[in-house]
Amino acid sequence: MTLREDWLAEGGFPVDTIKGCFCLATTFNSRTVRPDIAPNDVQPGAPTDIAPDSPVALAAGASVLFFIAWGSRDDERMERTGRLMIEALTATGCGVQSLVLPQCDHFSVHLNTRHADDPWVRQVRKLMAVMPPTRCDGRRSFGCWVTSMR
Secondary structure, eight states: OOSOHHHHHHTTOOTTOEEEEEEESOOSOTTOOOTTTOTTOOOSSOTTSOOTTSTTTTGGGOOSEEEEEEETTSOHHHHHHHHHHHHHHHHHTOOEEEEEETTOOHHHHHHGGGSTTOHHHHHHHHHHHHSOOOOTTSSSSSOEEEOOOO
16 A cells, blocks of 8 residues: 555545555565465566566555665565665655664564564654654544555
């Protein structure tokens, strides 16, 4: 929804509803399927080809700040597609921040968010504190933030 204003409109939300997108250990290419997990899911082309419905392919539609983070010991797809997304967002002029969490794998980055002093949590709180609040129905009051791409 962050990259597709038409999806917001279909849901009855104003296009300025989402104030930021905080992505933690996610892939930005829906084309990336691990053959060891889904051996029957055969897709044409190389595993690094960008699917047209992927967030990285839709980055030109970005209009809010993105904060993208992954762990230093995460699956290589998180870093590779994260860097692609950062480049794509930067090219559009969209605000983007990133963070690599040292010594964290795919699971520990998520588990660590239960701690108030986690670097990702601290940065998200800082960003949310300065973003203008709106209600998802267009009235004022609480904010809408997206913490996952899917």
